[in-house]
Amino acid sequence: VTDDHDHxxxxxxxxxxxxxxxxxxxxALLAERxxxxxxxxxxxxxxxENDIGPQNGARVVARAWVDPAYRRRLLANGTDAIxxxxxxxxxxxxxxxxxxTPDVHNxxxxxxxxxxxxxxxxxxxxxxxxxxxxARAVLREFGLALADDVEIRxxxxxxxxxxxxxxxxxxxxxxxxxxxxxxxxxxxxxxxTAVPSPPA
Amino acid sequence: xxxxxxxxxxxxxLPDRAVYGERAQPEPVYSVAFSSDDLWGRxxxxxxxxxxxxxxxxxxxx
Numbered sequence: 612v613t614d615d616h617d618h619x620x621x622x623x624x625x626x627x628x629x630x631x632x633x634x635x636x637x638x639a640l641l642a643e644r645x646x647x648x649x650x651x652x653x654x655x656x657x658x659x660e661n662d663i664g665p666q667n668g669a670r671v672v673a674r675a676w677v678d679p680a681y682r683r684r685l686l687a688n689g690t691d692a693i694x695x696x697x698x699x700x701x702x703x704x705x706x707x708x709x710x711x712t713p714d715v716h717n718x719x720x721x722x723x724x725x726x727x728x729x730x731x732x733x734x735x736x737x738x739x740x741x742x743x744x745x746a747r748a749v750l751r752e753f754g755l756a757l758a759d760d761v762e763i764r765x766x767x768x769x770x771x772x773x774x775x776x777x778x779x780x781x782x783x784x785x786x787x788x789x790x791x792x793x794x795x796x797x798x799x800x801x802x803x804t805a806v807p808s809p810p811a
Numbered sequence: 812x813x814x815x816x817x818x819x820x821x822x823x824x825l826p827d828r829a830v831y832g833e834r835a836q837p838e839p840v841y842s843v844a845f846s847s848d849d850l851w852g853r854x855x856x857x858x859x860x861x862x863x864x865x866x867x868x869x870x871x872x873x
Contacts, residue, residue, distance in 0.1 A: 763859035770864030
């Protein structure tokens, strides 16, 4: 396995196909000649995520926020509880949900490649695969300031398990329905590089 | 470096062998917690916890 599995967005113990190599070469050339920016590629990924991605995870978190029994099931067996809402499958068939509390903040990384829970978050953002994020995961650079007495737990998602962070429900959302709650639960909140913002 | 087993994550084939196409016997995978101080030495700011999913073959009794 060579370093090019960084760029595939995924890893499998199989040879890289010719078409994948060609796509990578094309992408590299287009970027090198300034015809396509990596921002544009990010934008396509964003679009993909808007169609299949983090809104699924947001449904899961919103349900957990309003339904204590569901929350217990989710923390006890993430895969089954997520399947209750109709999400699952490849890259999400062994899900573990880790809960943020006033004392603990969870962050998910993959130090080897790009292991990421596709069914609930879609494709990983490019920064998730960047060496600086994998090497350091500096929360302050994401604009997330945590108190010094909050324990930070970094989950390395390099094996078969895929992690989802269950963020804390912000104050000021009392009485909200699941749809409104899902609207403030972003991808980054479920990776752990952000926390949900309380309503303005 | 000593860590603490926090969860048993089920059993999976060892990727070091699966990558060569071998169908290795599945073995237990554990989520093992380490202190950043133990891994990288004392740094600025408070230490944090790093949890790694590790196959049984990777571990020695501590």
